Amino acid sequence: MKTADIVIGLGFGDEGKGITTDFLASRNSNAVVIRFSGGQQAAHTVMIDDRKHVHSSFCSGALRGLPSYFTEHCTIHPVFLYNEWKELKDKNGNTNLHIHPLARVTTPFDVLHNRKDVRNTEHGTCGKGVGATMKRHESPYRLFAADLIAPRSLLIEKLKGIAFYYGFSEGEEIQNALDDFLNAIDQIEWNIAGYDYLNSFEHLIFEGSQGILLDMDHGVFPNVTYAHTTSKNAHEVCRQLGIEHIEMFYVTRIYATRHGNGWMSNEKQLPLQNNEEETCAFNEYQGVFRTGDLDYELLNYALKVDEGYGYAYRKNLVITCLDQLDEEFSIKKLTTKFDALFGSYSPYAKDFKRMDE
Template sequence: MKKAQIVIGLGFGDEGKGITTDFLACQSPDSVVIRFSGGQQAAHTVMIDDRKHVHSSFASGALRGLPSYFTEHCTIHPLFLFNEREELKAKNGNTELHIHPLAKVTTPFDVWKNRTNIKNLEHGTCGKGVGATMKRNESPYKLFAIDLIAPKEMLIEKLKGIAYYYGLMDEDQMDEQMKPFLEAIEQINWKIDDYSYLNSFKNLIFEGSQGVLLDMDHGVFPNVTYAYTTSKNAYEICKLLKIENIEMYYVTRSYATRHGNGWMSNEKEMILRNNEEETCTFNEYQKGLRFGGLDYDLLNYALKLDGAHVEATKKNLVVTCLDQIDEKFKPENLNIDFDTVYGSYSPYSQDFKKFSDA
């Protein structure tokens, strides 16, 4: 019987969705890993022995050798994708990537918009063009993954239209921006496939992007991401594929983090240890990573919120970064009974333990 495993972050992102996805990929190496929200701004770190990779344009099973699939709810940036593909090749990762025809394509002009718009900067943009891409695709100036295999002349005309949409009229400037973008597109063997591609797998691992508290419907506006970061999209795909056996893996750190501006509870300075492998410590656009004590009321809120979007046969909890602070995690403070509670005691998924075994 087909099974789906859905990985969801319960905070503002950076909870440990990458290491959790790698843990599941290690258990089921014949799976496919599916990104169902976000895009190139979702940076998930996986470490296997002496190899480390930050997955953005590929799902977090790639270093372990699993194929990736990006759904229609995701964005892709061809140049970023090409660069990451070359990195994965050098690390002997799996560069097989299938993309839904209606996934949104980020252009250099979307990135420019994200990085120069004052409101975006105030709200905490990653500077990867995702928000601008999603907003633009509500206009007539759309660009989808299927357009990447259309005649080149047609693609160029669509790109020029997007440049005009943003008010860029200088032909030389447009050509300068488009040249490396088009070169990257030509060097990729695009696999554009609808959801029928997923029918060839018995186990599907759905990897969430940012956390539930950044959801575009449920986060504290305007400091949200332009995506549904709950199980909403993943569950709809499961229903489409007639998958009823669904396992949830809810992820939280043993303390709270947030990148960028916006509200967070219990914010305070923290002295951490064993965090040398922290990937996203500083971003030019979001600035430094913020910390805080764990808010169990907020965790309960996030769990109940996501439960409104999915019917699961099994619910698990993953608590990461337990080796970085002395304070003990208290699962008894949560209002949900989990089938299993896992703890992460290092940056390596091989060091996952059940709480009962710790």
């Protein structure tokens, strides 16, 4: 019987989905890890002994040795992917990545538009072109993973159309970006495969991106991500594969976080400790990393929203960063009944603890 774990963030992202995925990977060495939303804007940190990797274009089981799969709901950027491939290879991670033929491809034009559009930067952006890519795919100017293995002449014509879509004219900046883009495509051995590829695995680990409070349908517009960050897409893939034995892992830090613009309740600067490995830092696109007290009403809201997207035979809650704040988690304030409660007491999955036993 095929089984699946689905990892979902309950906040505005940065909850600890990477370490949770790594924990699940450590218990299922023959599984495959699947991204089902977002793309190269993810920054999921995994630490194993003296190795550390921030997963963006690969799933968070890669450092531990598991293969990665990106669904049609994701975006990929060949340059970012190639750069991360080299990093993972140097760290002896698993660079085996399969990509659905209809995954959306981010081009240099998407990234440039993303970073230069004032309205976009005011709303909030990671500067990786993901939102621009998803928006462009509502037009006829689309580029899919399958196009990367098509005849080069076809790819070039599609790229010309995308440049026209954004109104870019020829220039040194554009040409240099295109050269890097095409070179990266040539350096990668592309494994483009539909969902049949997943049938060779008995256990699937679905790794979410960002959090439910940034979902395009449920977040506070316009400061949302252009993706379904609930379990919606993961449940759809499970239904296609006939998987009914699903276990949920909902993740939150012991405190609230948000990296980027937009509304946030209970915001204040917290006296954190032991957070030297924090990878969320100031950058020119997202600004400062914001913190605040945990809002249990928002957690209940996020859990109730996700309940509508599919049935799971087990629901688990994961609380991360327990070593960074002297704070007790009040499970009684949550209305959802959980089968297990896990806690992360360090940046390492080996320090995960079952808290309800």
